[in-house]
Amino acid sequence: MLRALYWRSEILQLLYWLRGEGLGDLVDAPLLERFLGVDAGTGRNHLDRLADEGYLDRDGQWFALSARGLEEGALEFATAFAELNRPAHGECSADCWCHVSAEEATACAAERQEDDRR
Amino acid sequence: MSVGSQGARPVNPPAEHAEGALPRSYLRPCLLLMLAEGPSHGYDLLEQVRRLGLRGAEPSALYRSLRAMEREELVSSSWEMSGAGPPRRTYLLSDAGHRALHSWVGSLRDVQRLLVTMLDRYDNLVEPAATSRL
Numbered sequence: 168m169l170r171a172l173y174w175r176s177e178i179l180q181l182l183y184w185l186r187g188e189g190l191g192d193l194v195d196a197p198l199l200e201r202f203l204g205v206d207a208g209t210g211r212n213h214l215d216r217l218a219d220e221g222y223l224d225r226d227g228q229w230f231a232l233s234a235r236g237l238e239e240g241a242l243e244f245a246t247a248f249a250e251l252n253r254p255a256h257g258e259c260s261a262d263c264w265c266h267v268s269a270e271e272a273t274a275c276a277a278e279r280q281e282d283d284r285r
Numbered sequence: 286m287s288v289g290s291q292g293a294r295p296v297n298p299p300a301e302h303a304e305g306a307l308p309r310s311y312l313r314p315c316l317l318l319m320l321a322e323g324p325s326h327g328y329d330l331l332e333q334v335r336r337l338g339l340r341g342a343e344p345s346a347l348y349r350s351l352r353a354m355e356r357e358e359l360v361s362s363s364w365e366m367s368g369a370g371p372p373r374r375t376y377l378l379s380d381a382g383h384r385a386l387h388s389w390v391g392s393l394r395d396v397q398r399l400l401v402t403m404l405d406r407y408d409n410l411v412e413p414a415a416t417s418r419l
Binding site for chain 1: 326327328343344345348349364366370371372373374
């Protein structure tokens with residue numbers, strides 16, 4: 168279970184990275200092997216599992232982020248963003264509600280972004 | 286048989302041959318140096334690495350190096366949100382990364398001294414022979 172979670176995170180992060188750098192939206196098992204060092208057979212199993220779970224869309228040997236995969240990314244970006252900005256947030260302290268869960272951190276980050284816009 | 290006895294001094298090999306002579310892990314000190322100069326993104330780092338002599342550097346090698354350096358806490362990264370386009374990962378050098386760069390530079394200076402010694406000896410071997418043919 169932990170292993171599956173680890174690979175889900177690694178593969179999704181790679182897809183976000185490739186996308187952010189303008190290096191493409193599609194991955195296959197050999198690409199996974201080159202970037203993550205996981206052998207192609209095992210990599211393919213991880214890709215299939217992520218497609219079955221709805222994080223990736225499958226087209227033959229190629230896989231791309233699905234709407235759900237992108238949503239997962241948005242959560243991660245917001246959480247990372249919250250982590251970076253936490254010290255500057257006047258109301259955010261060690262016992263702030265945003266530490267309770269990733270979802271709360273996302274909401275906290277969104278609220279602070281809204282504050283910044285005003 | 287001396288090198289000089291084989292004829293004219295050999296021309297410099299193509300620049301891509303030099304890449305093969307670089308230390309196997311040369312990518313890492315290059316990345317540390319670039320991040321010491323300032324935070325950066327993956328593709329920008331790749332272009333800079335290629336300008337530092339690793340013309341054949343691949344995005345996959347860059348990604349793996351950056352992930353390894355993150356695990357070793359030499360660099361940290363965060364997603365940079367952008368109004369236009371998808372978020373990009375920004376990499377920053379940590380204090381440990383600065384220390385690692387310093388250590389790498391020390392090792393590379395040692396290699397530089399060894400190379401200069403070897404090249405001086407080579408020049409001493411070749412140049413008298415080349416001069417005698419004039």
